[in-house]
Amino acid sequence: MRKKIVAGNWKMNTTPAEGVELFKGVAALKGEVCPCVNFIVAPPFTHLSQIVEAAKGTSIAVAAQNCAAEAKGAYTGEVSAKMIASLGVEYVILGHSERREYYGETSATLNKKMEQAYANGLAPIYCVGEKLEDREAGKHFDIVRAQIEEVVFNLTAEQFAKLVVAYEPVWAIGTGKTATSDQAQEMHAFIRKVLAEKFGAAAAETVILYGGSAKPGNAPELFAKEDVDGGLIGGAALVAADFIAIGKSFPK
Numbered sequence: 667m668r669k670k671i672v673a674g675n676w677k678m679n680t681t682p683a684e685g686v687e688l689f690k691g692v693a694a695l696k697g698e699v700c701p702c703v704n705f706i707v708a709p710p711f712t713h714l715s716q717i718v719e720a721a722k723g724t725s726i727a728v729a730a731q732n733c734a735a736e737a738k739g740a741y742t743g744e745v746s747a748k749m750i751a752s753l754g755v756e757y758v759i760l761g762h763s764e765r766r767e768y769y770g771e772t773s774a775t776l777n778k779k780m781e782q783a784y785a786n787g788l789a790p791i792y793c794v795g796e797k798l799e800d801r802e803a804g805k806h807f808d809i810v811r812a813q814i815e816e817v818v819f820n821l822t823a824e825q826f827a828k829l830v831v832a833y834e835p836v837w838a839i840g841t842g843k844t845a846t847s848d849q850a851q852e853m854h855a856f857i858r859k860v861l862a863e864k865f866g867a868a869a870a871e872t873v874i875l876y877g878g879s880a881k882p883g884n885a886p887e888l889f890a891k892e893d894v895d896g897g898l899i900g901g902a903a904l905v906a907a908d909f910i911a912i913g914k915s916f917p918k
């Protein structure tokens with residue numbers, strides 16, 4: 667049985683005080699959800715350490731939203747994987763479409779970030795996904811295959827075993843337009859097939875999350891699909907009750 671994960675990407679939202687409040691809300695409601703569901707929250711860098719502190723004893727894991735491509739040195743404004751890991755953070759989101767699109771992250775950058783993440787014991791949540799024009803041109807499978815081959819295929823088997831993948835069609839992020847559960851399943855099955863070409867049977871264990879306007883209303887249908895192992899949630903993760911409701915959406 668693959669792990670079930672619901673991860674909240676807070677993006678550039680919440681002050682430290684608001685983030686701690688949000689976290690407390692999630693932790694207070696978590697008891698309503700099957701302990702078989704693993705929750706992760708990804709606050710901004712500024713409050714990672716406060717959220718790690720608040721998360722002690724809750725079994726909710728903490729992720730960073732990014733890390734530097736370099737280990738250390740004269741890189742003004744960057745935050746290294748080592749700094750993040752030293753706080754007790756377990757995961758790091760890498761390759762989010764907003765980073766690819768607004769900050770020019772390429773596969774070359776992401777290979778370096780992945781290397782830094784693993785070297786410091788962080789498990790990457792690696793995001794892939796096509797833009798609307800790619801889907802309309804029928805290129806969505808090619809785009810996602812390239813995002814996997816150019817980065818994930820460089821991992822060792824041992825590294826791959828710790829990887830979480832998130833399929834986030836860019837046209838569904840923050841737009842209110844969710845992929846249908848059939849579109850999600852089709853792509854998740856494809857991703858698993860591509861991973862299996864390189865890593866064989868281990869790909870059957872890889873957690874593949876769906877992200878893009880996932881909310882309590884559509885999560886049950888998405889999570890009912892065989893290859894959808896949970897969600898990477900943006901907007902709905904900023905409301906504790908919605909985030910928790912998404913956690914309750916797995917089939918019994």
Ligand code: 13P
Binds near residue numbers: 834841901
């Ligand atoms: P939304 O849930 O707000 O569409 O964001 C999804 C996302 O980008 C999570 O990383």
